[in-house]
Each structure stands twice: as C-alpha cells, then as structure tokens.
Amino acid sequence: MNALQHPPRRSALYVPASNPRALAKVGGLDADAVVFDLEDAVAPEMKEAARSHLLQVFEARRPGPHYRVVRINAIGGADFDADMRTVARCRPDALLVPKIGSANDVRFLSEAALRHGLGAELRLWLMVETADALAALDDIVRAGLGARPRLEALVVGTNDLAKETGVFAGDGRCYLVPWLMGVVLNAKRHGVCVLDGVWNDFADTAGFDAEALQSSRMAFDGKTLIHPSQIAPANAAFSPSAAALEEARAIVAAFELPRHAGAGVINLEGRMVERLHLAQAQRLLSLQAAIEARGRGR
Template structure:
C-alpha cells in the first residue's frame, strides 16, 4: 500500500488478554497500538484474547490511533482462527509474526480475502529471523496489500547469538537490509523495542539512532516510552519552519523561471523540496491526530 503521511512515531504493544490495558490505551498519546495475540498471550488464554481484541477493535473508541492485530503464525494451532477473526474485525492492519517468505504473506492474504477483510486492511510483517532478513526484498514486494515492516530485534538478537548493546552494532546489517527493502517498495518501517525501562537516556539514544537510520517510528513495550518516541521521531518546530520556507522559495523561483534557489545560504534542489513537503505533511497529520480530528 502506498504510504501516506500517517504518524507512526510511537507504536505500543498491548497484551491481547488484558482488557483493562486496552481500555486505558484509549487515552494514551501513542500513534498506533499493536493488540498482541502472539508473544504476550499464554497458550491457554489465546481464544479468550482473540475475542477481547476483536471486540475492542469493532467497538472503537480509540480516536485516530492506528489499530493493528498481531496474530499467531499460520503454522501454530491458533494462527488460522486468529487471522479469520482479525479479517472481520476491521483493524487497520494485521501483523504477521516471523515472516520468512513472500509465499507466507500471500497465504495470509488469501485467507483474509476469503473471510471478508476490507480492502483497506493492510498486512504488516515482523522481520525477526535470519531467514526473514535475507528475504526482506522478496517479502517487501510480495503484495500490494503490504504496508509496513516491523523489526523484531529481540528474537533476531537471540537467533544471531548476538548481544544487546547500546550502539546495536550486531543489528545494523539487518536493520539496513530491511530499510532498503521497505523504501524500495514504498513501505513504512518501524524500529524494534528497547527493553531496559529503567534507562531513559538509553531509550532516547536508541530512538535517535533509529531516526538517523531512517525509521518512521519505534515499537514500544510500555506507555512510559510513548512521549519520548513522539518527541524524537516527530519533526521539530525548526524543521517545519525551514521546510515551509523551502517550499515557498522554490515555488517563487519556479514561477519566476529561475533555475537556482538558495535558502539560508544553501542550494535547494527538487530532492530538498520533496523532503520538505514530507515533513510539512507529517506535521499536519500529527496535529490532526493529537487534536482528535484524524
């Protein structure tokens, strides 16, 4: 699905079996919520969690927040029932875990289509295994219904026999391959979670690194992380002001037939204008979401 200016600065995982937490999430300033039926739910609670999540999505009350249901894999005892139920719930997206091939994505899509999923319900893919990372380009181009890649850095670190480090050097190859695949296919892409809730500065550094690498936002494990992610992944007032200046100056120069535009002492080209428009559109979308008008 071609990307629009939709804020995904903060994307918070919510346990699918915790109805109280999902109710509280209606007042959280997260841009999006992942209602999780996979890792966050014990096997004996899977069916109950499925009902809670789908009922909450259907009943609404989450404002403009994007709602995503993470299902169990189709190879598990719960995956097919999850996907069938999620297809009819009306979520913005269904998140598939541990995706390792385009064929997996298309199989899930066929099941969604067969059970009445809306055309607007996107597929998101967790990128969290070595095989999945190596197939990132194939996965990203598997179907027009695909909307976002989500890094699962915890599982990936385990499978790589790597270590969780602040600089995330063991992750950079995987992050880069998925970023390239996402941008080549005009997809959104979200950075993985930060696990140390007591280390606020470490979390901020991780967000800044993700922003610099090119991620649209970060997946989160606790509401306390939402404000920090929103601040770092959102455009600053200075960036917005400069972007508007670039757009205005370029339009005036183009109308006057001038080939060269200089803003604040720097040469401005089409690529700068394109980025400026993206920033201004995202700022407007954030304002609409936060005002409740989205």
C-alpha cells in the same frame, strides 16, 4: 510513493490482548498506533481468552484516534485460524503477521485472508525478525505489495533477530545496524512504512531516548513500544524539530518567489539549495501537517 503518504506511525504500542486492564486504558493513550497482541505477549493457555477480550474491545467501538492493528500468531500454527476468524470479526485497520520467512508465506496469508472474508480495506504489516526474512526481504515486500491485504509496513523484531542469530544486541546495536539499514533501505525503495523494534528496559528512559534518536536518524518512521511511558518520547523523536520546520518553510517560500520560477538551484542565505531539498522540505511539512491533523482528531 513514499512512506510519508501514510499517516504518522511514530509510536506503535503493543498491548497484550489477554490483559483487560491494559485494554481498558487504550482509549486515553496518545500512540499513533495500538497493536493488540495475540502472539508473544500472550501465554499459550491464555490465547482463547485473549481472543475473547479482543472481540469485546472492538465490539464496544470506543472512540479513539489510534490506528488499530492486531498481531496474530504465526501462519500454520495452532492458533492461526482462530486468530484469523477473530480478525474477521474485529475488522481492525491492519493485520501484523510474525515469523514471515518467504514470499510463499505472504501468498499463503493472502489466500487465508480471502478464505476468512477479510476485505481490501485491511492493511498488512509484516514482522522482519528471522534470518530467512532478511535474506528474502525484497521478494517478501514485492509479494506483499501485490497481496490482499496489501503491505503497508515492515516491523523489525530485534529481540527475535538477536535470539535466532546470536548477535550481540548491545553497544548501540552496532552489530544489528547493517541488517536494520537493509530493512530501512528496502522499505524506502518500495514506499512502505518501517518501524523499529522495541526497547526492553522501559525504566531506562535515557537508553530509550538514545535508541529512538538512532532510529529516527536511520530513517525509521517510528518505533514499536512495550510501555505507555515510551509514547511521548517516541512521538517527539520521530516528529520534525522546530528548527527543521523553520528551514523547510524557508526553502519552500524561496522556491515560490517569482524570480526563482523554473530554477533548479537557488541561493538561500549563502547556501546552494536544489529541488531535491525542496522535495525533502515538502515531505517534512506534510508529515507535520499529518501529525497536527491527528492531534485535532483526538
């Protein structure tokens, strides 16, 4: 399996569940996913109010194309059980869990989900934001794929990684890149989606564009966002370009010619093209079809 079997996840916007005005605007946004945040974006004294606001949003059942995710507080914390009860009532598409550090955390979470009556239709997103998570990532992913809810996506928490380790996060994230590529590699190996961390300065659009381009070249499936102004550039960065689509269609068409039936390698306008390139082209076209289908669903 590979991550393109999932719907597009180019843009995942964090929305504080404690902010009714922000919650009211969600339906008009073009993000592929909306992450209703009960964790970092909510002050401790606002946690209960945030859960109440979130219930109102889901009970309203407003139409929208978004994949709806709820980020809860860390397992074992004071808000964990209350958050899980809220998720059980809201029934989002996915649950995003922060501060995961081991496969045992995933197993604990799975038991808690069962205890709270969360069904198999719920999907699991996990934050990768600690040194422990990086060190145990393969075990964590394997546990997640065997868990209920089943793991669907890894989400990098670059701010927390930098805070915990002290690594310098500037200069194009050059010191973070080895860790980020490790997360991407693990996700691709196991066929789960992988989303890059946030760009903090939403007023710096050029900086965001540069980091989103870097993310797409590193094979992230999308990026987490903190402001609606970042949605359109994120969607553009993680969508196939017109040139890439043209090339992909040419490769598929060439392999469909009768004279190339059963061929492992063909000559396409002076270039050697193998079946691995055909598979890449088909994945790209599948992604584009999924993006277009999502657009029609708005």
